[in-house]
Amino acid sequence: MKTVSIYEDNDQLRSLLELLINSANEFSVVGSYSNGQKIVEQIRHDWPNIVLMDIDMPGRNGIECVQQVKEINVQIRVLMHTVFADDDRLFACLSNGADGYLLKKDTGTHLLTALHDVAEGGGPMSPEIARRVLQTFQKPQNPKRQDYGITEREQELLQLLTLGYTYRMIAIQCNISVETVRRHLKNIYQKLHVQCGTEAVAKALRENLMH
Template sequence: MPASIVLFEDNDRLRESLTYLLNMNGYTVMGSYGQCSEASLIARVYKPDVVLMDIDMPGISGIAGVQMIKESNPDTAVIMYTVFEDDEKLFQCLCAGANGYLLKKTPPAKLFDAINEVLEGGAPMSPIIAQKVLSTFRTKQEVNKYNLSLREKEVLQWLSKGYSIKMIATEMDIAFDTVRSHLKNIYQKLHVNCGKEAIAKALSERIV
């Protein structure tokens, strides 16, 4: 049985071209829409296998559209199909539940491959997008190598802003000695000897 697909794309010409290409290549386009305000209803009624979702849509954004679809029909895989390459939109989409992220300059053959991949449980992404995800993952891994607790990170953030131990204690509503204890642990974990070294390391390695 052909995979069922729903399109959300506000560019009429692109939407029509995609519909034609998908239908001609063994997929069944159940609906194509220029905005996603009715995304929840559409997902419930059609229960598509895959949704191709633009981000920059009139009214409700495609990011909100992903959330609406996932709430209505969690089994529907959503692939973002967009011109945006920036980190913020990428991670907003992934956090909203998107299963893949393709740039509109992706050749049709690669788009078909991505649809097949997501149907098999994969997470298709354009190469440049995959690099961004891996880069962010590596950065987080690098930061976490010091095993700072959330409380210690918070103390380090205040320290990096120039706050004294007394001021940090006031801001965090904890005892002066508790802050000193946290700082001692921070210095040991970061392998530094003082606050200035801790701040320098925290900023240079983007720990805070």
Template sequence: MIKVMVYEDNPQLREGLSMLINGSDGYEVVAAFKNCNNVVDEVEAFQPDVILMDIDMPGTNGIEGLKLIRQHNTTVKILMLTVFDDNKNVFEALKSGANGYLLKKTPPSRLLEYIHEAHTGGAPMTSSIATQVLRMFSDIQLPQSEDYRLSEREKEVLQFLVNGYSYKMIASDMNISIDTVRSHIKKIYEKLHVNSKSEAVAKAFKDKIV
């Protein structure tokens, strides 16, 4: 039996959702509320498996309620069920720990499938929302690694430093003198604006130089 809690301020919709879920084999609504004013205590008291969460509610709204729940409970599955399909609400909900994002126009049969999917570890989304999320990710510009103008030889030496090699080991592997290794490392420090091996290694990792 999947235990469901509903947060919805529209009494007709709240009642309709409860009737749909309770009338389906394997599902039970353990409680339904019109806002998230006491959400932490309610979740603790009823121990639901899945929460259907509206966003626009009087008092504590769904996004705020989601954040409050996640401060105390990271395991309960929370599905946003809303009319809002704008990027801001979608992003804020997913960033705050929602397990899925559904629009209220979702057909009843699909809603039950989505609840089951969330319960078994999925992340259901209305198809238009999923498309939106993919578009949001494709628009994110990944930071480019900074170009410190290291030569290929200097990058090779830096890679050895990252791997924990000593100056002597680097000289041996690269078949160059220790003085040449020191010269390379001096130039590396200057170009990376660091003063030690540990700083150089840290910057190599941070800025994905090698």
């Protein structure tokens, strides 16, 4: 069973999220908080596998909280849960290490699936956010951008990673082994000078690295 901590300042919504998550045999809520003021102590106490994180909270916002969580343990998965769909907040969350981005309007139909996907190593996104990511990839190539030496194959894997595919899903899509996927992604991280998938995705989006 995967454990989940919730950060949401709307008391009614937070209670509903607890009920929904606890109703699934796969998950158990171990922490539920209205703000991130004491997130370091709370995460160290609860040690959740997944954090469901609102962005607009009093005191310390969710974008700052993501960074705090990842500094405690980069293995803790963080799923953003917000009403905001703008590029600035999306890229800020990804840059700080967020593993997924779910809009609150999609909670009823996508939350449990998104929690499952993020627990399995994927990067789930609401359809609207995924479309925004695709639009970013489809922007005209910037001739002045830095050339990191990313191959066409590596670009393909990076795009699938950005769209929320797990390593296993990428392997099936590309007809290669999971170990080969890991090797390709490790090469990508080294070329982009990043430490993990979310940093690679954020950099690819920010610098429009996709052809």
